[in-house]
Amino acid sequence: MPIRKVMKANEAAAWAAKLAKPKVIAAFPITPSTLVPEKISEFVADGELDAEFIKVESEHSAISACVGASAAGVRTFTATASQGLALMHEILFIAAGMRLPIVIAVGNRALSAPINIWNDWQDTISERDTGWLQFYAENNQEALDLILIAYKVAENEKVLLPAMVGFDAFILTHTVEPVEIPDQELVDEFLGEYEPKHAYLDPARPVTQGTLAFPAHYMEARYTVWEANENAKKVIDEAFAEFEKKFGRKYQKIEEYRTEDAEIIFVTMGSLAGTVKEYVDHLREQGIKVGVAKMTVYRPFPVEEVRALAKKAKVLALLEKNVTFSVGGALFQDFSRALINESEKPKIVDFILGLGGRDVTFKDLDEALAIAQKALNGEAVDEVNWIGLRKEIL
Amino acid sequence: MAESPFKADIERVQKEYSEKMTPGAIATIPGSSVINKTGSWRVFMPEFNRDKCVRCYLCYVYCPEPAIYLDEENYPVFDYDYCKGCGVCANECPTDAIIMVRETK
């Protein structure tokens, strides 16, 4: 029987790791995800998880140890956030290029300077071109589930890519909610044991991993990472379907909420989706036709699903906690790419909000809605709008 | 000059090395180091004076590539396809039988 426990997203991530039974966990503590390795080290110390817990001196070493262990052929796990993820940056490319199915739990946090420990998505968004799969959790249950799903997809033979699962700093990492811990037997059935077919250590089969590739081979190697990302699109759908069958919780790359007959659809990710769903309920009571689309999967970017979504609304209002300079947010860039050659497309208006832990309230969403409604009425609006910005101190 | 002892390896690897890209660009046949010739980035090259050599083999042992092998009379031979010009051999040689000279093409 699955048990329900009240826990923080950090604990949920540690439980997910325990259920996935990685053989090597290497981690360095960083706010707000410190509790993840702390909890896992307890599991290991108490004999509840049979794994090697490697204490390292930095995140660069944490991910390097995971690359080494994964290349030797075992399931690995680590957790980080913000500057820690940034410190892993160069190794993230190596993990993806070597096609190692490592999973990282990331407590999504702003990047310095100025130093800020609170939530936005700039850390994982900045790693969107490393080749890693990216999932974003709306709540603590999703943090647990998506880590299990991440392993399932990452280890698929057609994919073999590392994956990161983001959950918002403090909003989720330090907030308690009831979380269902699935049965170990069911998780074992769902994930199976990791049996590496390409990367493992065996004296009888000497290989060179992380090789040098001359210009004659490098481009092809990079293409295989692209191809694996494309393959992941279908594999993710299959993993979601199997997860639903086994555990009863339904996931989609883009989860829609009250989008039927919606004129304006708010698009967002992570915990903000919860706030926006509430907001949409409140607007629907007033007869305003709005809906929400939540991006559960951000990499690979679900181009087809975005095109289908775009057919449903007149205005897509993107609510994002990240900045891509001169562009707006990363979602704005991705949505523009997905829709650029569509003959009929909605207006896309971009909203940057909630950076560095700034609370996103209904008042902020009212501000965004007013602009989206102007766009709906054919009035000119800015493509990129900073919401809740304290202009008086600038 | 004696023929490189790597010749057979080079031929084997070139023949056997799968042209098919493996996941993670893993080299599944050992010996890729012999087909990747590392001598091209050399700036200085070792120049060998046979008369001074006492055949102590320090150069042979220390060469990190290894780009030194031995001829029939057990004198060192330098394989310039792989010698990267690091100068370790010249530094180790007790008799100055090896000196580093600027590479000229």
Ligand code: SF4
């Ligand atoms: S210069 Fe360096 S690489 Fe070349 S033969 Fe001497 S030790 Fe070997």
Ligand code: SF4
């Ligand atoms: S180290 Fe010098 S003396 Fe010794 S074998 Fe090499 S060249 Fe000859």
